[in-house]
Amino acid sequence: MWDYSEKVLDLFYNPVNQGAIADPNEPDVAVVFGEVGSIACGDALRLHLKIQQSTEIIQDARFQTFGCTSAIASSSALTEIIKQKTLDEALHITNKDIADYLGGLPEAKMHCSVMGQEALEAAIYKYRGIEVEQHDDDDGTLICACYGISEPRIRRVIIENDLTTVEQVTNYVKAGGGCGSCLAGIEDLLIEVQQERVALSQRVTAEVAATPLSPIQKINLIQQVLTEEVRPILLADGGDIELYDVSGDVVKVSLKGACGGCESSTVTLKNSIETKLRSRVSPTLTVVEA
Amino acid sequence: MVIYLDNNATTQIDPIVLQTMLPYLSDFYGNPSSMHRFGGQVGAALQDARAQVAELLGAETTEIVFNSCGSEGNNTAIHAALAAQPEKRHIVTTAVEHPAILNVCKHLEKKGYTVTYLSVDGRGQLDLMEVEAAITGGTALVTTMYANNETGVIFPVEQIGAIAKECGATFHVDAVQAVGKIPINLKNSTIDLLTLSGHKLHAPKGIGALYIRRGFRFRSFILGGHQERGRRAGTPNVASIVALGKAAEIAQQHLQTLDSSNPLNNPERQLRDLLEQQILATIPNCAVNGGGTHRLPNTTNIGFKYIxxxxxxxxxxxxxxxxxxxSACSSGSLxxxxxxxxMGLPYTILHGSIRFSLSRFTTETDIQQVLTVLPTIVEKLRAMSPFNSDDSTWLQSRTLTPTPT
Known part of the structure; x- marks a missing residue:
């Protein structure tokens, strides 16, 4: 039996906002709906929105769901989350927000929360006159033919949910859960996303390095270089190093163990530590023994 | 009070069975293989249990080998059949077997065996012409279930067995769902190997038996001691074997009381039929999966459209x-x-299928309670569903893309 949270069971047994919204034909009010899923896939959601056109505020939201316990609870949760939000705010809602609202979902059921997010997007795009199909297949090759899942959708869940394995992707968007022939393709996407992330963090580091450091940043970086790059070498020789003080460009360190009494300690200081700190932190640094 | 209508998943231990087995978990803890009277009396109890199981199947006591469960029985049977005719590399089974058969077959395909999966029609029945066309002189094993766990549809095992015999193939039957529910007599049967599981007939979990026709050249799957005449090593699970024996005896008595009279005069079948007919009468848009066929008297599988x-x-x-x-969601897979x-059922029915499986402990009050609450449940879920007619197009528009071959 699935280990559903109290909140999931409560919203399943006592769903709120189920049903459709009739168009009141009032000025400044629009009623739209978005649809995802199919009977073949085993779950489907039609999400109805009542939007105040002047403010783009969602005045009411209702759902019609064909699906399991968590699909119904996710749909009901979604309608509660988006009420009184603007369309732009609503577009920032992720499947994770829905799952969190429910107090979590079993991992194999995360695709229910994804369905909610997709129906919301579909409804808003429909209101704004953007073709959902186009959005879906933008640069999108179809990765999973069995469940009709395109590359952008898989990328989105990987990024938004920090997914690392193919099994997780299957749990979240079903891709790979059918014939299994796309499993390698999903793995490639995971690697791609991870590589993009590494590249991004390297770029951020480079940008940070290009700007002058504040005193705190400088001290932190000195400490980091000493701990990660200098200390291991000294430890291997039976010595140790500790940062004593930083005053302007003068770095005071205390040397311990084998290094402290060693005649070549000054040379050690000058040559290795200073070179290292100059190259990694600032070319104007000098190192002295405290 | 629980209304338990999931007896094809597992059954409650009959209180008499429980009473019978308990002393073997306390006082009579001897090893039946030991050379002292304390162990010997336990050995005698095993022999009684073996006779009780043999009696239920119309078999001889030496044809019964106790093991741990249905999955072990099925694995052992397939292994034994292939070992008996190692030069033959072809297996015939059906598309609707239990995973304990299907996954073994898939594994064997990777090892170089060829497997034919027989299809079923819309009511879950096999086509004997297809069976005949599939089995050849190169077929080592034909393995089919006696009755399907999900629909209760009973296969014509003796007719399949006759075809298998003509071609010299070993015939194994997974009878886990059938034993104890319908009369089985292996005395003049074509079945070489037959699997049964205790917990489906009111014995505990973790006990099963494999019937091995006398004269079949059986090679054991689990090697070790000489237990079960060297056919299944491991110290016997005494208490559970005693329980299985008692459960078999009670099932046999139960079946005899039913057999003597009109087959319709079976309380289990009457309650099943009541449940089925009343559901069909009170709830629109539902259908019995495998209905109108030769079925187990305790099983009904009903598809509720649109939910x-x-x-x-x-x-x-x-x-x-x-x-x-x-449904996909309840299985944990997609x-x-x-x-x-x-069976080729439409998705509108597939995802909304519910199996009710009764036992001799099911009462009319149980059934009435289901009939009281079910219409409201279906109505409530249908009111929530965006889908309410076979004509609504949008949900069906995105059908599954065929698997690339």
């Missing part, structure tokens, strides 16, 4: 009613039941 099975189960659970579903899929 999803897991949701129905959770609604039933709120009323303490236990059933099961072939695919709906392979049995209902093989």
């Amino acid at each position: 999803e099975g897991e949701a129905i189960l959770f609604m039933l659970d709120k009323h303490s009613i236990c059933a099961s579903s072939g 695919d709906p039941s392979h049995v209902l899929t093989a």
